[in-house]
Amino acid sequence: MTEATTGSTRAQITRAALLDAAREVFVASGYEDAKLVDIAERAGASIGSLYHHFTAKSDLWITLYDEYTRRQQHRSARAFRSALAAGEEDALRLFMAGTRAYLEGCWEERQLARIFLSGSGPAGFGLLTRQRFREWLHANSTLVNGHERPLSDMLVLCLTAMATEAGREVAAAPSKAKARKMIDEVLELMGHLYPGS
Numbered sequence: 001m002t003e004a005t006t007g008s009t010r011a012q013i014t015r016a017a018l019l020d021a022a023r024e025v026f027v028a029s030g031y032e033d034a035k036l037v038d039i040a041e042r043a044g045a046s047i048g049s050l051y052h053h054f055t056a057k058s059d060l061w062i063t064l065y066d067e068y069t070r071r072q073q074h075r076s077a078r079a080f081r082s083a084l085a086a087g088e089e090d091a092l093r094l095f096m097a098g099t100r101a102y103l104e105g106c107w108e109e110r111q112l113a114r115i116f117l118s119g120s121g122p123a124g125f126g127l128l129t130r131q132r133f134r135e136w137l138h139a140n141s142t143l144v145n146g147h148e149r150p151l152s153d154m155l156v157l158c159l160t161a162m163a164t165e166a167g168r169e170v171a172a173a174p175s176k177a178k179a180r181k182m183i184d185e186v187l188e189l190m191g192h193l194y195p196g197s
Contacts, residue, residue, distance in 0.1 A: 095143075116129075
């Protein structure tokens with residue numbers, strides 16, 4: 001292994017440790033009360049090392065958010081593709097397969113889901129989440145386009161908003177059983193919005 005590779009690996013390990021520590025501190029303290037010194041200390045890194053990898057507390061928060069949303073998108077897309085591979089062609093059922101995966105991800109990563117869906121975060125975070133919602137909305141519309149019983153743009157908007165709000169509630173559920181029940185109820189309600197699925 002070369003020195004450059006060793007340095008690169010060490011930098012990746014430090015960055016990952018800083019993100020893990022930031023997640024723990026944000027979950028415990030929230031965005032406003034989180035301190036960079038606590039994040040660096042928990043990661044076993046110096047403040048200088050933290051600033052080498054991240055420009056500010058907001059950079060850590062947004063990086064964690066972007067990674068969380070990427071995992072959620074992958075979960076949903078994987079479920080959508082699996083339903084397609086199993087022969088499903090109904091646009092609503094395909095959408096619901098992706099929604100189930102998204103909501104299950106909200107439960108699996110409930111600590112992060114709670115902080116990101118709470119409304120707190122750095123200045124401009126609300127605008128960023130709205131932008132990501134629009135991107136998700138566009139992706140959902142694109143995914144269900146061209147399948148049996150296509151969904152109108154307005155129905156996709158309503159379903160996506162419903163999934164987002166349900167994610168907030170699923171993440172706050174007191175137990176896995178309650179979360180599963182909520183997920184099943186949301187999907188049943190979605191089915192009633194477009195009968196015949």
